[in-house]
Amino acid sequence: MASIKKFQVTFDCAEPERVARFWCEVLGYVAPPPPEGFATWDDFHRTLPPEERGAWFACSDPTGVGPRLFFQRVPEGKVVKNRVHLDVRAGTGLVGEERLAVLEAECARLVALGAVRVRLLPADDENESCIVMQDIEGNEFCLD
Structure with missing residues (x-):
């Protein structure tokens, strides 16, 4: 049996730092400190050629559990x-109206951050409700 590997999720985007900071707010992730010798990321970026400035950004789960x-x-x-x-798991273990209330509250928080609500997928015989959303650059995700 193969060992479990750590992985990262990579997003293609137009504004890496902006999208990363959005996801930090959504997931409770943190941005790394700037490289050693730099007080801010802006200070670091100014040392790069113009075409490389802001070309990437990363964030991580402060607990080390998430990718x-x-x-x-x-x-x-x-x-x-x-x-x-x-899938942003805001309603894990909840069902029916209680689940929907939690999802709606989280949806409102994310919309205030710049996300877009696309549609509610109501519960059926196999699945509980979830809300399809888009991040600040239009990438779909589910509030589950």
Whole structure:
């Protein structure tokens, strides 16, 4: 049996630091400190050639449990639906109206951060309700 590997989730985006800081707020993640010898990330970026400034950013779960998130600048914009997306597990273990109330409250918090609510997927015979959303650059995710 293969050993379990750590992994990171990588986002292609136009503004890596902006998107990373959005996800920090969503997930309670933290941005790393700037490289040694620099007081801020802006100080570090000013030492890079213009085309490399702001080309990437990362954040991580402060508990070390969740995967690292990496954001990289790409020239093309988002065109179609994501093939992979995150499920933000806000309603784990809850059902019915209690679950829906928790999801709606979290949805309101995320919309205030710049997310967009797309639609509610109501509960059916197999699944509980979830809310499909988009982050600040239009990447889909589910509030589950």
